[in-house]
Amino acid sequence: MRIAFGGSQMNVRISGAGVPVLWIHGFPLSSELFTNQMSIEGARHVVPDLPGFGESDPFSAEPTIDLFAEAVVAVADALDLHQAIFAGVSMGGYIAMSIARHFPERVAGLALIDTRETADTEEGKKTRFEQASRIRAEGLTFLVEAMLPKMLSPAAMANDRELVDFTRSMMLTTSSSGAISALHAMAGRIDSAETLARLNVPSLVAVGSDDPITPRGDAERMSALLRDCELLIIDGGAHLALLEKPAEFNEGFTRLLERVAEQMNA
Ligand code: MLT
Secondary structure: OEEEEOOEEEEEEEEOOOEEEEEEOOOOOOHHHHOOOOOOOOEEEEEEOOOOOOOOOOOOOOOOHHHHHHHHHHHHHHOOOOOEEEEEEOHHHHHHHHHHHHOHHHEEEEEEEOOOOOOOOHHHHHHHHHHHHHHHHHOOHHHHHHHHHHHOOHHHHHHOHHHHHHHHHHHHOOOHHHHHHHHHHHHOOOOOHHHHHHOOOOEEEEEEOOOOOOOHHHHHHHHHHOOOEEEEEEOOOOOOHHHHOHHHHHHHHHHHHHHHHHHHHO
């Protein structure tokens, strides 16, 4: 279905029945990232393409991470979902943490997947602005080829042609203007440590053991900040561990679903 927000007609996939889960993809990805999670039982899966990604057109104004968070909450509003589990991968995690900061009453549970709570360093911001200028000049392909070997493990890169092609073509659906806006938005985000320390809902922090973008140490720090958290390390996974190792991820996510369902029924 299509949901309008901020000048974008967002494409939203919906499947299943049970505890509502809003899945929020990373950069430069799309709702297809969660293809292997849609079969998790006991959940109503709601998966938008964020504005500027997948089949959703960009915002009409320059976005911030907080505006992406408002877009995701607008999806929940359009479906009459007062509370949900917000599950974000990487940039999607930055957005989920913004939702937890601005709309804590909407958060029944939180899953932070291959992400970090810290803001960008000055060096990191500089790299984002350089990447944005280069995308403006020559398009997204250079960034996709540079990021791909960090998204998937060396084993998958060498032996799983189908997964590599799937991931590459998902990344290439991102529009140049969407990627540039998201890079600027990520550079401007603030630290979320205090937000995590204040939250008191069931949560899951998951990370590929070999994630080179948001390494295991980031996950350990976030899980120490959260009061009611399971830390799941996915052995041999890289940045997109949930795509490459769905069985391991889905098992951990099902435990979060059960914890949230218990609290909702209490
Ligand atoms: C992502 O996967 O969303 C990005 O790698 C996040 C980032 O660049 O900080």
